Amino acid sequence: xxxLAFTALTMSVLTGCQPQLREExxxxxxxxxxxxLVVTGFISPQDTLISVSVTRSQGIAETGTVGTAVxxxxxxxxxxxxxxxxxxxxxxxxYEADARKWPVLSGHRYTLRVQTPDGQLVTGSxxxxxxxALRSVRLDSTVATDGSKRFxxxxxxxxxxxxxxxxxxxxTFVFVKKCTTCREEANAARKPESVPVSxxxxxxxxxxxxxxxxxxxxxxxxxxxxxxxxxGSYQRASVQAILLRVEDAYARYHQAVEKxxxxxxxPFSEPVLIPTNLQGGxxxxxxxxxxxxxxxxx
Amino acid sequence: MWQFAALxxxxxxxxxxxxxxxxxxxxxxxxxxxxxxxxxxxxxxxxALTMPVARYAVALNNAATGTTTTKVVREYTEKNGFRGEAYxxxxxxLQFIRERAGRERIWELSMYNAYNRQNPFFYALEGKTxxxxxxxxxxLYRYSLFSVIPSVSYxxxx
Numbered sequence: 001x002x003x004l005a006f007t008a009l010t011m012s013v014l015t016g017c018q019p020q021l022r023e024e025x026x027x028x029x030x031x032x033x034x035x036x037l038v039v040t041g042f043i044s045p046q047d048t049l050i051s052v053s054v055t056r057s058q059g060i061a062e063t064g065t066v067g068t069a070v071x072x073x074x075x076x077x078x079x080x081x082x083x084x085x086x087x088x089x090x091x092x093x094x095y096e097a098d099a100r101k102w103p104v105l106s107g108h109r110y111t112l113r114v115q116t117p118d119g120q121l122v123t124g125s126x127x128x129x130x131x132x133a134l135r136s137v138r139l140d141s142t143v144a145t146d147g148s149k150r151f152x153x154x155x156x157x158x159x160x161x162x163x164x165x166x167x168x169x170x171x172t173f174v175f176v177k178k179c180t181t182c183r184e185e186a187n188a189a190r191k192p193e194s195v196p197v198s199x200x201x202x203x204x205x206x207x208x209x210x211x212x213x214x215x216x217x218x219x220x221x222x223x224x225x226x227x228x229x230x231x232g233s234y235q236r237a238s239v240q241a242i243l244l245r246v247e248d249a250y251a252r253y254h255q256a257v258e259k260x261x262x263x264x265x266x267p268f269s270e271p272v273l274i275p276t277n278l279q280g281g282x283x284x285x286x287x288x289x290x291x292x293x294x295x296x297x298x
Numbered sequence: 299m300w301q302f303a304a305l306x307x308x309x310x311x312x313x314x315x316x317x318x319x320x321x322x323x324x325x326x327x328x329x330x331x332x333x334x335x336x337x338x339x340x341x342x343x344x345x346a347l348t349m350p351v352a353r354y355a356v357a358l359n360n361a362a363t364g365t366t367t368t369k370v371v372r373e374y375t376e377k378n379g380f381r382g383e384a385y386x387x388x389x390x391x392l393q394f395i396r397e398r399a400g401r402e403r404i405w406e407l408s409m410y411n412a413y414n415r416q417n418p419f420f421y422a423l424e425g426k427t428x429x430x431x432x433x434x435x436x437x438l439y440r441y442s443l444f445s446v447i448p449s450v451s452y453x454x455x456x
């Protein structure tokens with residue numbers, strides 16, 4: 001009896017010790033992070049504008065807007081011989097220079113230098129890949145297991161031997177739908193629509209180590225009823241195909257950012273570390289070349 | 299330490315389940331022929347975790363439209379570069395032993411996690427709103443599972 005009374009007393013005392021099972025913690029390693037400069041810039045011989053964004057990172061426990069542009073920095077781009085200073089565009093909140101006056105050339109190596117009045121310095125280098133032309137863009141189709149007919153745009157090109165820079169394919173599908181019940185005038189007045197060619201991922205890459213081989217990829221255009229032909233669905237259709245040859249740093253950065261944003265809401269996903277090729281900061285400075293080909297689909 | 303070219307930008311890092319110290323001390327003492335006291339202290343050093351330290355806006359190049367898209371991402375520690383808090387707890391028990399009709403009967407009072415240590419089960423980064431300023435910030439929460447748990451048992455041998 002005494003033992004039972006003792007037990008009941010002990011339990012009633014100890015149940016009062018129930019702590020909060022969820023408690024806020026502030027480890028120094030996480031909360032005492034200095035803000036870093038975040039620099040993003042992609043240069044290409046086909047672009048008419050050299051554009052670089054400069055912002056700051058914000059400690060995970062801090063409040064405020066992320067991504068406010070740093071307007072008082074000094075941003076210069078050099079190719080070993082000459083240099084250009086990029087000026088801050090208050091409308092676009094980016095540092096810019098006219099590429100027609102200071103052209104970016106394939107095979108050249110460029111160094112970006114960003115310095116702020118408080119002494120923070122970020123540098124990075126990029127080598128512009130050699131251009132590769134698209135050989136052809138063809139319409140293709142398959143019948144899916146659910147019976148629908150799927151149409152693809154098939155891109156082909158030839159890799160340059162000895163180059164290890166990866167490729168990225170993108171494009172726009174431009175079309176005017178056909179209306180079988182409409183009058184001819186109404187069909188003629190229809191305006192073209194456009195959608196991106198879907199390669200499954202906006203950073204879809206192919207041919208990491210192609211070593212001169214012929215390469216091919218396909219992007220989804222549309223799907224229709226199996227009885228409907230492509231010509232039966234569209235009056236006019238074309239694909240503005242784009243092939244990028246990108247630096248390795250460009251590819252890794254874009255893939256990591258896409259993966260990080262796709263998994264950010266999933267508490268069980270492995271954190272995605274976004275690589276940087278910059279010294280002294282975060283972000284990416286990389287180069288690419290662009291080849292395009294417009295093909296009319298029939 | 300592990301090192302792979304494709305992970306952590308080629309730099310060496312601690313494996314996820316790297317637990318440098320893991321041990322326990324067990325003691326049993328017979329106070330009298332009828333009373334026995336025992337205790338177990340368990341210790342394990344903190345787990346190697348990858349934790350967010352900052353967030354920042356990045357631009358993605360969209361070559362089809364000649365524009366850039368901005369995304370907000372997190373900066374993390376090095377892969378598994380953060381050490382969680384150590385795990386430790388003390389379990390104690392007191393046994394009252396009696397013999398009736400030639401059979402042993404035991405009343406036992408015990409306490410799991412006697413000093414009520416809030417051991418980390420997992421960490422989560424969550425938003426916390428300050429009602430005064432109506433601003434929100436990210437806060438790291440430590441979730442624990444078991445605080446002190448007293449128990450009573452009665453056992454007998456047939």
